[in-house]
Amino acid sequence: MIAAVAELARNDQLAEQFDLLADLMELEGSDGFRISAYRRAAARIRETPTSVAQLALDGKAVKLQDIGKTIEAKIVEIVEDGEIHALTKRKLVVPAEVATFMRLPGLGPKTARRIWQELGITTVAALQAAAEAEQLRGHAGIGAGTEAKILTALAQPKATAGPQRALLGTTLPKLRAVVEVLREHPASVEVSLAGSARRMRETVRDLDIIATATDPKALVDYFCALRWVVDVAARGSTKATVVSHDGLRFDLRVVPPESYGNLLQHFTGSKDHNVALREDAVRRGFSVSEYSVTIVETGEEHSFATEEEVYRFLGYRWIAPELRENGGELAAARLDAKKRGELPDLVELADLRGDLHTHTTWSDGKDSLEDMLAAAKARGYAYYAICDHSQRLRGDLLKQQSEQIDALQELVRPLQILKGIEVNVRPDGTLDVSDEDLASRDWVVASVHSRFDHDATERVLAAMESPYVDCVGHLTNRRIGKRPPAPVDVERVIAKAAETGTFLELNSQPDRLDLSDVNARAAREAGVKVVIDSDGHQIGALDYVELGVGQARRAWLTKDDVLNTRTWKQIQKLQKQRA
DNA sequence: GCCGTTTTCGGCCCGACTGTTTTCAGTCG
Structure with a gap:
């Protein structure tokens, strides 16, 4: 009953190849902008709801943001030959496990590359042995601290698989409970969820809370002393990270009320949304940081108490956190007539x-x-x-x-x-x-x-x-x-x-x-x-x-x-x- | 490699922290 349909590569499979290509090129020390172009393309492909392979075959993938002629041609290579040709070539140059070095916390592409090229280490096992024998220290930029970091990371199960994420559904009630108790504290003024939980991502890793307070230190002290806190991982006068008995990490930042809007916007993310927002701002003469928006020409700085004001100042309608994934929401939210899209009135x-x-x-x-x-x-x-x-x-x-x-x-x-x-x-x-x-x-x-x-x-x-x-x-x-x-x-x-x-x-x-x-x-x-x-x-x-x-x-x-x-x-x- | 309310060339987000260093590159979010 079932006709054999030629299976086109799925979007996540395409994206994976571009991400891997970016990783290998980074290890080779290629041009950083080309590398980030591949990563952006990968993210765009993942976020696209229709088959990008089919779009590429029809010559329409170039209509997607971040995908041009070259990347479209590479997608066609995947469809026709199974793999991007450049990826096939680079796999012969870069040993397979070296790409996992740079996923260890604290190690990046530069260090991973040195370990590979200067020390000739090409497997995770060899990396661990070298760190244990204290053979890494002394080589360009690596000291005893980095060695210890590598060993700690490798001692964790599945160290190379990346950090675990928790389900939003099990985490959100706990996070909200924390927000509630902080709101009840006399020193708190504003308290909000931020990060991926505020964006309602299906899984979350870091649980971010942003607050303003009449007495920041009092609020941070209270946070660190909550009864379910088993470990205070970091603690300052305006910021702390605590770990709960079930292993969740909660981050509280108490920020000045006059830039609460800027900071809440920044810490809500996503990273891709913020990068796109800032790039767009640069083109129009603004520089956006987590604290303020600067008008580049005059050097004038603007801080805002609310997110609505931040977005409005930059020429957008306020964007619901759930949309902040660089999936077209910025264009849709533009206030000026020519570029105005349709920011949807989301279901509630x-x-x-x-x-x-x-x-x-x-x-x-x-x-x-x-x-x-x-x-x-x-x-x-x-x-x-x-x-x-x-x-x-x-x-x-x-x-x-x-x-x-x-x-x-x-x-x-x-x-x-x-x-x-x-x-x-x-x-x-x-x-x-x-x-x-x-x-x-x-x-x-x-x-x-x-x-x-x-x-x-x-x-x-x-x-x-x-x-x-x-x-x-x-x-x-x-x-x-x-x-x-x-x-x-x-x-x-x-x-x-x-x-x-x-x-x-x-x-x-x-x-x-x-x-x-x-x-x-x-x-x-x-x-x-x-x-x-x-x-x-x-x-x-x-x-x-x-x-x-x-x-x-x-x-x-x-x-x-x-x-x-x-x-x-x-x-x-x-x-x-x-x- | 992509892109355009300065542009089809010459740019490409921003700041904090860390570890290894004597002023900064690499990493992270």
């Missing part, structure tokens, strides 16, 4: 009118139907779909559950209970529930739950052909940090969704967040409506939709792009005509 948590994917003890949920409904009602939802797994609801059980829902409906008004189901997509693409049973449900989510690599795309396409399938659940089945996304051809799925009128779920489970931001943005651009739901298996999990909304905002989704911002009546009009 309060826009959600209901949850369209939840579970109960009828399948693998932890809380009962009654309890889940009470929680949904307490949230103020207008409708709420019970979507227990089809495997557990065979035959009479489905009818029994239906009767219980009918019995409860009057009790929970005005909440409207929807009789949903999460139907399993089998390895051959068929559904494991009869059409007759599906036809009896108000809302049908179809999900793949096994053999993720087996015909990942074709199974989903087949499921969407069913007139009863309203929505595809957790499309790629990734588990962040545990399981990579299945090799789903997201573009084809989105095209089929548009053609069949199927909706795509943005599953809000902290380790799923599937659709990813890039995929959700692609859905939006194709006009496919996205459903933000919790997939909640217990009462507390209903809160996860906040993470889904964050992800949706990162994907530039507006209220209109999200299906369940509508009333149930409006949604019914958008559902497929059932046969």
Whole structure:
């Protein structure tokens, strides 16, 4: 049933080659601007929601920012020959493990290069042995301190894999709790999250808090003395880093109130957003630092108490943190008419009118139907779909559950209970529930739950052909940090969704967040409506939709792009005509 | 290698910290 489709390299695979090429060139000591051009191109390719390989084949990749003729040609090389020719050549010159040297903390390309070229060390094992034997010290720029650093880094498990990131969903509540206690302290004035957590990135590493205070030292002292702090890694009069019992690092910076806006903007990032902002500013005669904006010609310095003022002074509308990834938000936010784009009015948590994917003890949920409904009602939802797994609801059980829902409906008004189901997509693409049973449900989510690599795309396409399938659940089945996304051809799925009128779920489970931001943005651009739901298996999990909304905002989704911002009546009009 | 509200050539973000050094290159965010 499945035609062999020539597999184009995915965007992340293209990006990886450009990043590696940049690393190897850096180790060779090539021109820094060419290197950063490759890195920028890699970042741009990763952020692009459509197939950049296809764009390059069509000669349209050059329309993307940071991609010119040369890089487009290199993308075509990957498509045709599997690898950038220059990368193939450089791999013969630079030993494979040398590239991992520069990923050790404290080591950079320059030092890694010296270790390789001046000392002839080409493997991690040899590097460790040399450091232990104190043979590195004395060579250009390396002393006992650097040797010790190398040994410490290599002693950590997976030292070369880069630092671990924590899930936003598990971290955000803790971070907010810290912000709350700091706000309650008498010396604090403003306290805000910053960094990737404020941008609602799906995973986070450093937890940044920015504050102003009447007595900075008092606030820092209080922060360092919080009872869950197990280690104070750094401490000054306006700044401290502490480690919690679960290994999270919290950074507090107390800044002068007159430049709180500049500093909050700076520490919210992303790095790419800030670099692009500053480059754009330079072209227009400004110099932007974390403390102020300087008008280069006059030397006049401007500090601002709010982010809104910083952006306005530089000629932009205020940009929501979730958009600050250098994904076109700067052009869209420009205030001057000629360049003005469309900064979207992003969807908000309060826009959600209901949850369209939840579970109960009828399948693998932890809380009962009654309890889940009470929680949904307490949230103020207008409708709420019970979507227990089809495997557990065979035959009479489905009818029994239906009767219980009918019995409860009057009790929970005005909440409207929807009789949903999460139907399993089998390895051959068929559904494991009869059409007759599906036809009896108000809302049908179809999900793949096994053999993720087996015909990942074709199974989903087949499921969407069913007139009863309203929505595809957790499309790629990734588990962040545990399981990579299945090799789903997201573009084809989105095209089929548009053609069949199927909706795509943005599953809000902290380790799923599937659709990813890039995929959700692609859905939006194709006009496919996205459903933000919790997939909640217990009462507390209903809160996860906040993470889904964050992800949706990162994907530039507006209220209109999200299906369940509508009333149930409006949604019914958008559902497929059932046969 | 890319890019353009000074430009198709000549630029390319900014500041802090660290370790190895006597004034700074390399690294980091």
